[in-house]
Amino acid sequence: MKFKKRLYADEAKTLGLKIKANQAFRNQAQYYISEDDWEAIQSKRQTPKKRNFVNTQNKIDKNGTVISSVEKLQSEAIDIPDNFEVIKVSTSKTTGQQWVQYAAKQEKEEIKDFDFEGIIKKHIKRLDRLVVPVIDNAKDFDRLVITDVHIGMETNKYDNSMYAVKWNKEEVLKDCTRIAEETIKERQSNFIVVDDYGDLMDGFDGKTTRGGHELPQNMTNEEAFDTAVEFKIKLIEPLLVHYSKIEVNNICNDNHSGSFGYFVNKTMKDILELKYDNVTVNNHRKFINHYFVGKICFVISHGKDDKSLKFGFKPQLKPDSIEKIDQYCKNYDIYKTADLVIFCKGDSHQALFDMASSDDFFYFNYPALSPSSQWVQNNFKKGRRGFFLESYKDLDVYLKPKFIR
Numbered sequence: 001m002k003f004k005k006r007l008y009a010d011e012a013k014t015l016g017l018k019i020k021a022n023q024a025f026r027n028q029a030q031y032y033i034s035e036d037d038w039e040a041i042q043s044k045r046q047t048p049k050k051r052n053f054v055n056t057q058n059k060i061d062k063n064g065t066v067i068s069s070v071e072k073l074q075s076e077a078i079d080i081p082d083n084f085e086v087i088k089v090s091t092s093k094t095t096g097q098q099w100v101q102y103a104a105k106q107e108k109e110e111i112k113d114f115d116f117e118g119i120i121k122k123h124i125k126r127l128d129r130l131v132v133p134v135i136d137n138a139k140d141f142d143r144l145v146i147t148d149v150h151i152g153m154e155t156n157k158y159d160n161s162m163y164a165v166k167w168n169k170e171e172v173l174k175d176c177t178r179i180a181e182e183t184i185k186e187r188q189s190n191f192i193v194v195d196d197y198g199d200l201m202d203g204f205d206g207k208t209t210r211g212g213h214e215l216p217q218n219m220t221n222e223e224a225f226d227t228a229v230e231f232k233i234k235l236i237e238p239l240l241v242h243y244s245k246i247e248v249n250n251i252c253n254d255n256h257s258g259s260f261g262y263f264v265n266k267t268m269k270d271i272l273e274l275k276y277d278n279v280t281v282n283n284h285r286k287f288i289n290h291y292f293v294g295k296i297c298f299v300i301s302h303g304k305d306d307k308s309l310k311f312g313f314k315p316q317l318k319p320d321s322i323e324k325i326d327q328y329c330k331n332y333d334i335y336k337t338a339d340l341v342i343f344c345k346g347d348s349h350q351a352l353f354d355m356a357s358s359d360d361f362f363y364f365n366y367p368a369l370s371p372s373s374q375w376v377q378n379n380f381k382k383g384r385r386g387f388f389l390e391s392y393k394d395l396d397v398y399l400k401p402k403f404i405r
Contacts, residue, residue: 002032011041132190132244139188139398141293142243143390146179147197147302147346148368150256151231152224155371157216165371168218169227175369175404176231179387180238182402188391191245193293194236197346197366198254198302200228200261209258209306216374225264232268240276248272248281249291254302254347255312288328296392297338299325299361303347315348315365317357325361335360340395349383351401367403 006028009019015037020029033041059068088101151172156164183192201224203215219227239246248269252262262283269281282291287305290297304312313321325343329335341361349368357363372383386403 002034003038004030005033005038005041007031007033007041011044015041132242134190134244135187138190139391139393140191141392142183142187142189142192143388143392144179144183144192144194145197145344145366145388145390146195146235146369147251147366148199148349148370149196149228149231150199150202150368150370150373151228152217152219153202153370153373154216154218155373157374161374163372167371169223172227172231173234176234178404179369179402180235183239183389184242186389186391186400187242188398190243192239192243192247194239194246194248195298195300195344196248196250196265197300197344198251198261199256199346199368200250200264201257202370203256204258204260208256209260221260225260228261228264229267229271232264233271236268236272236279240279244278246279248279249289249298249300250281250283251289251300251302251346252283252285253287253306255304255306258306288325290328290332290334292338293392295337295339296395297329297334297341299328299334299341299343301343301345303345312347313345315350315352317354317363321363322358325358325363329360342397349385351384351386351388351403353399362397367401369404 006023006026007015007017007030008028009022012019012029012031015031015033017031017033020031022029057069058066061067085103086101090099149172150167153167155161155167202217203209204221206215206217207213208215217224236246236248250261250265250268252259252265254261257264262285265281265283269283272279272281284300287309288299288301290299292298301313313324329341334341342364343361344364344366346366346368348365349372350365351367352365354363366388367384367386369385369387371385384403386401389400389402391398391400
């Protein structure tokens, strides 16, 4: 005849039983065993476990001889319940006594499926295509340049900012509409290049993606992602009825956005290239990149990278920066094929255009679209924010700054 008894796993193993899952809120399971087996288990439980003495303190004379010692009896091993794990063990140096902290195991959620198609459908809205009016005597191409949008940035977290400016979803999209309208108004050609020089996102989980610096932010990761995708799509789609060809260049190697910015730009690329055959989106992941329009080469960078660069490109062109840009151009034979080379960057949140320091290339710094953060306000100055519209004819450059108050 067998009886139902609760056993520990090691006890069941000793009896040759198949190990069962423990009952809820217990560290034992129920088994059917014989009376003799139960008596053996009870006897074993009543037998004291072997415990050793541990030397915890010695008294030594001047010759180094131990003249007395203190020993402590080891504590019994702690039985950790199933579904719990040790999180900390503390040991007394004088007594050998141990304290063990344990807590319920935390199950990590795994992302098993990413509904990318659902995101694409969410942001796609059919746009009535119109015949693009062709401009007579047009320039060769137009350029729209934005940088440092910093979506998710909070400029006045503690209500004591010197220049408090709202920078939420509403304001970001309001600027988006203004940029598109100004671009259409200033149109000089049938082809436009739209460049974004990085730091589209302010950070991820309230920190920069490069250094993990804490950032005051006003959006969750999901809210920032949705806002950024909407910003990108709404910036380009109004231009489609005014330009027969659109080429987009996104810098995806920077110090605030990192991979988070790449995810946004990858979504943008898939949406726009799926919907329209006259839009090309290039997502650049190297620190320095370049592209050609005719005989003009644009060498582009955020100015700081996403991982290892100690010092980025400064607003003023320095000798070490000239050397770095020069090496890049020589490596890719840019000087041999381009009649004009323009180095373009963001990061510094300043509009500075240097056409004199180098004999080989122009050095263009572009202003941030976002307002100054409180840290920038306190450490530097308010700064002027905005975007740039440009037109090119042969090798002539026409710059049109658009500052936002």
